[in-house]
């Protein structure tokens with residue numbers, strides 16, 4: 001008997017900030033490749049994870065949150081999101097059951113009407129169903145399907161896992177027949193340096209709350225694998241103003257120290273070996289306007305129409 005036919009394809013997850021894209025990706029892929037926090041707009045790099053579903057390989061393009069672009073960097077993020085969606089074999093629009101058909105979701109649907117490639121299937125996944133009543137959910141599903149011709153509707157809780165298997169199975173059947181594109185054990189094609197920088201940025205965001213989450217960036221400057229199996233990782237936290245340096249450092253450097261400890265622990269868990277992490281805080285004014293940095297973050301500025 002012939003073996004099951006292999007399939008492989010790209011799946012774009014799109015949705016408003018905070019819809020739960022990273023949570024869903026992590027659950028599908030089964031490893032923490034995209035950073036989840038309670039803050040909106042955490043996905044700055046284009047993160048892809050690879051999930052296996054029966055004989056199918058699903059390559060997820062986790063797009064940055066789609067929102068109204070204000071600065072040049074933001075426009076590049078939106079362009080990156082659409083680039084991912086345009087190339088995908090299947091698009092999954094993730095919305096929040098608690099929010100429903102918001103103006104933001106409307107804007108995405110309008111953009112989909114315009115940009116959707118011929119024959120490109122678009123699925124609707126209503127997320128966070130653990131937080132709403134069943135009858136409200138059915139009404140929302142009806143409303144969404146009246147508004148847009150979805151190829152399928154799934155009700156899920158990315159966090160709790162409800163409905164995720166059904167979505168995975170459906171995606172597995174939709175991607176085209178063909179050889180797998182990634183080795184089976186490969187979970188992400190993001191460079192480890194970027195993942196390490198994202199981990200530190202997540203810890204900073206959690207620690208600093210309201211203070212300046214959107215105005216700093218983290219870069220991994222140096223990574224040295226040591227003969228004893230550990231790694232020395234040097235990172236720089238860039239802030240835009242001198243006054244921010246003190247906030248990031250904290251009294252006697254205690255904020256940076258706590259961030260470093262939390263980030264190191266997570267890096268060790270992710271990498272499976274010991275890490276010596278060194279953090280420095282530097283001022284770099286207007287990094288958001290610095291187009292050279294976009295490539296380093298996985299964003300293609302050329303598509304940014306800025």
Ligand SMILES: Nc1nc2c(ncn2[C@@H]2O[C@H](COP(=O)(O)OP(=O)(O)OP(=O)(O)O)[C@@H](O)[C@H]2O)c(=O)[nH]1
Pocket residue numbers: 015016017018019020021022023024035036037038039040041042043063064065066127128129130131156157158159160
């Ligand atoms: N109750 C509940 N919360 C969820 C669920 N899925 C995600 N969340 C929470 O919603 C918040 C946002 O989730 P993320 O996965 O970071 O959302 P995102 O769409 O990737 O957000 P951006 O990176 O800002 O685009 C987090 O606090 C999650 O824990 C769910 O099924 N139920």
